[in-house]
Amino acid sequence: MGRFIKSNGMHRTLEGxxxxxxxxxxxxxxxxxxxxxxxxxxxxxxxxxxxxxxxxTPLELEGRDIYIAxxxxxxxxxxxxxxxxxxxxxxxxxxxYSKAGETVYERPFLWGSKRTGPDLAREGLLRPxxxxxxxxxxxxxxxxxxxxxxxxxxxxxxxxDFDGLTAKLRTxxxxxxxxxxxxxxxxxxxxxxxxxxxxxxxxxxxxxxxLEDKKIMALVAxxxxxxxxxxxxxxxxxxxxxxxxxxSAESDVTADASK
Ligand code: HEC
Numbered sequence: 001m002g003r004f005i006k007s008n009g010m011h012r013t014l015e016g017x018x019x020x021x022x023x024x025x026x027x028x029x030x031x032x033x034x035x036x037x038x039x040x041x042x043x044x045x046x047x048x049x050x051x052x053x054x055x056x057t058p059l060e061l062e063g064r065d066i067y068i069a070x071x072x073x074x075x076x077x078x079x080x081x082x083x084x085x086x087x088x089x090x091x092x093x094x095x096x097y098s099k100a101g102e103t104v105y106e107r108p109f110l111w112g113s114k115r116t117g118p119d120l121a122r123e124g125l126l127r128p129x130x131x132x133x134x135x136x137x138x139x140x141x142x143x144x145x146x147x148x149x150x151x152x153x154x155x156x157x158x159x160x161d162f163d164g165l166t167a168k169l170r171t172x173x174x175x176x177x178x179x180x181x182x183x184x185x186x187x188x189x190x191x192x193x194x195x196x197x198x199x200x201x202x203x204x205x206x207x208x209x210x211l212e213d214k215k216i217m218a219l220v221a222x223x224x225x226x227x228x229x230x231x232x233x234x235x236x237x238x239x240x241x242x243x244x245x246x247x248s249a250e251s252d253v254t255a256d257a258s259k
Contacts, residue, residue, distance in 0.1 A: 050101040052232040055177045056225070058165045059191040063222025065168070066215055068110070070152060077112035078121040078226070086119075094231040095122035102230055105177050117149055122227035130198050131205035133220045155216040156208070160195065162188040194221055 014021045056064060067073065080090045082097040091097055098121055103109050127133065132143060137155055140147040165187035173179045183190065192213075198220055199212035211217055 047104060048099065048101045049104065050099065050230065050233045053102055053104065053229045055105045055172070055179055057190065057194060057221070058169060058183070058187040059160075059194040059218050059221045060225050061168060061172075061222075062160055062165060062191060063218035063220070066155070066219050067222060070155075073110045073112055074114060075116035075149070076118070076120045077110075077115050078119065079111040079113075080119060080121050090119040090122060095125050095227045096230070099230070105172075107172065107175060107177075120223070120226055122230075124224045124226040124228040125231055126227075128224055129205065130201045130220050130224065131207040133223055134202055134207050134211070134216055137216055137219065155219060156211065156214055158215045159213050160191070160215055160218050162191055162213075165191055191218075198224075 014024065055061075078098075080086050080095070080097045087097050098111075102121075103111070134156070136143040136149075137152045139151050139153070140149040141151075166184055169177075169179050169184045169187050173184060195217040196212045198217050199209075202211055202220075203209050
């Protein structure tokens with residue numbers, strides 16, 4: 001056989017053994033597949049977790065679904081890139097640039113790259129006030145002069161489907177989001193309580209009443225939460241909020257926020 005290989009080449013010989021050739025081909029494809037696949041699985045385990053990043057509350061989750069349903073992500077990204085100008089513009093109030101560990105519970109992620117409106121990854125730090133969001137959603141031009149953002153007045157009228165929340169949380173749990181069984185079962189009650197708190201906040205700020213079961217409450221809860229978990233992490237320990245001179249810089253947007 002040695003002579004045969006020499007004269008015709010190893011490849012020719014292998015081709016003459018269909019079964020062996022098939023097995024070897026399959027093996028080499030499998031090895032190639034594993035080399036591609038394994039890093040994905042391993043990276044998933046080695047993403048730098050941020051301890052303060054928790055799954056969305058039921059109400060925030062509902063708000064996130066409304067955000068997606070209304071197509072907000074077609075105009076707003078949620079990803080601050082690690083460049084100085086980005087951090088100054090969008091990484092306000094200790095948020096810094098976006099880290100992988102922030103989006104471990106995002107299904108699907110909403111990083112985006114289209115910025116017709118500003119990046120919202122740190123919106124909860126920039127504009128924590130509930131009433132501002134209610135007014136802005138009802139009529140963007142009432143809070144932001146000349147805004148080209150469309151109005152969403154129906155969110156102040158349509159009701160939240162509280163009863164559908166348990167199923168949503170259960171599905172996410174099946175996909176790996178660590179929701180406690182208690183949270184899943186009481187999702188509607190937990191969401192109602194949070195919505196009521198935000199509705200009270202809006203009333204106290206002089207806004208409309210009777211919003212506690214309206215979709216806008218879920219959206220506001222979601223917007224208020226954006227970036228807050230990351231800021232909590234940098235409060236707690238050494239921060240890596242980006243180049244040290246940029247993270248805390250004031251920008252036009254921050255100045256705007258005081259209105
Ligand atoms: C057609 C593009 C477009 C769509 C769709 C859109 N926005 Fe906007 N958004 C803008 C623009 C432009 C601004 C900046 C002017 C302003 O504040 O209204 C903005 C501003 C914002 C701000 C204030 C950001 C800040 O801190 O300065 C928030 C919050 C926001 N949008 C949320 C939403 C949500 C939630 C939705 C979906 C319900 C949405 N946007 C849909 C274009 C859009």
